[in-house]
Amino acid sequence: MDSGGLQLSEVSIARAIVAAVRSVPGVADVSPGRFAEAATYGPGEKVRGVVVGRAVDVLDIEVHLCALYADSLVLPELAAQVRSAVRQSVEALGVGLLRRIDVAFDDLRVEEA
Amino acid sequence: MSVFNRLLIILLDLLLLVAAGAVLLTTLGVTQPEQLAPTPWFVDRLVPFTQLDPTSWSWAVGVSIVLLLVGLLLLFLELRPGPREALRITLKQDGLGRVTVARDGVRELVDREAGRVAGVMEVRSHVEQDHAGLRILCRLSVDPTRSVPDMTQELQERLKGVVEHHLGRPVAEVRVDAQVAPLASDRRAGRRVR
Numbered sequence: 001m002d003s004g005g006l007q008l009s010e011v012s013i014a015r016a017i018v019a020a021v022r023s024v025p026g027v028a029d030v031s032p033g034r035f036a037e038a039a040t041y042g043p044g045e046k047v048r049g050v051v052v053g054r055a056v057d058v059l060d061i062e063v064h065l066c067a068l069y070a071d072s073l074v075l076p077e078l079a080a081q082v083r084s085a086v087r088q089s090v091e092a093l094g095v096g097l098l099r100r101i102d103v104a105f106d107d108l109r110v111e112e113a
Numbered sequence: 114m115s116v117f118n119r120l121l122i123i124l125l126d127l128l129l130l131v132a133a134g135a136v137l138l139t140t141l142g143v144t145q146p147e148q149l150a151p152t153p154w155f156v157d158r159l160v161p162f163t164q165l166d167p168t169s170w171s172w173a174v175g176v177s178i179v180l181l182l183v184g185l186l187l188l189f190l191e192l193r194p195g196p197r198e199a200l201r202i203t204l205k206q207d208g209l210g211r212v213t214v215a216r217d218g219v220r221e222l223v224d225r226e227a228g229r230v231a232g233v234m235e236v237r238s239h240v241e242q243d244h245a246g247l248r249i250l251c252r253l254s255v256d257p258t259r260s261v262p263d264m265t266q267e268l269q270e271r272l273k274g275v276v277e278h279h280l281g282r283p284v285a286e287v288r289v290d291a292q293v294a295p296l297a298s299d300r301r302a303g304r305r306v307r
Binding site: 034035069073074075076077079083098100101102103104105106107108110 | 200201204205209210211212213214215217218221222225278279280281
């Protein structure tokens with residue numbers, strides 16, 4: 001175990017972040033990316049919707065998601081909730097400091113009545 | 114400009130560059146006409162440029178250089194990619210990073226809200242962002258039995274309120290362009306809402 005924290009793979013971190021983001025009310029799902037694929041790659045697998053970049057002991061996270069359209073939807077507030085969920089998820093893993101969390105809303109999904 | 118017109122201009126431009134280049138090389142004596150011209154017809158057109166008096170020689174060289182420069186500039190202008198608008202709109206940027214939304218997503222939101230206004234038959238919107246905030250341009254096909262000024266005002270107020278609420282960004286302008294006829298089809302068809 002590295003003295004700076006547990007060394008989980010980027011794919012494992014991304015998987016945990018996806019689960020955390022999906023649990024945020026107002027998030028329909030993560031998005032694979034609208035203009036280019038947004039994913040974290042590992043040996044023989046990839047996790048769509050989250051891009052995890054690691055430099056030394058800091059993490060840069062990019063989250064792509066579809067928001068659930070509702071009259072009460074305010075995207076900056078939802079982004080703040082998503083960032084909070086990502087931060088809690090990463091801290092629970094103990095994998096290093098978060099330097100950056102970019103949130104990209106790729107779509108606004110309207111639920112069929 | 115249509116693709117055919119652009120291809121035609123590029124082709125004519127290349128012919129201009131070849132011709133001006135051949136004349137310049139021949140006039141300067143760098144090459145002989147027989148080395149440049151594939152057929153006797155072309156050789157006959159270039160031979161006079163090997164027998165110019167000093168004044169005509171200067172004119173030929175000058176005009177050839179000008180035509181080459183013009184041709185190169187035209188080629189550059191035709192081949193360079195056009196300006197591309199940003200694909201995403203930035204809602205927030207702070208020490209922790211950026212929050213963005215896809216421009217198409219905002220446009221779809223605007224189209225959906227515009228379609229809720231009574232009398233709007235078809236809508237095609239465009240969203241831009243500058244230092245003042247968001248600018249929305251809506252092209253509408255409307256029901257001719259409705260009051261267009263009332264419809265326009267309701268639309269502007271609705272769109273400004275909805276977009277500012279959902280995106281948390283100020284809307285600097287909502288411009289409405291209404292017509293009775295159906296919107297002309299283009300690569301991106303208008304959204305039929307009724």
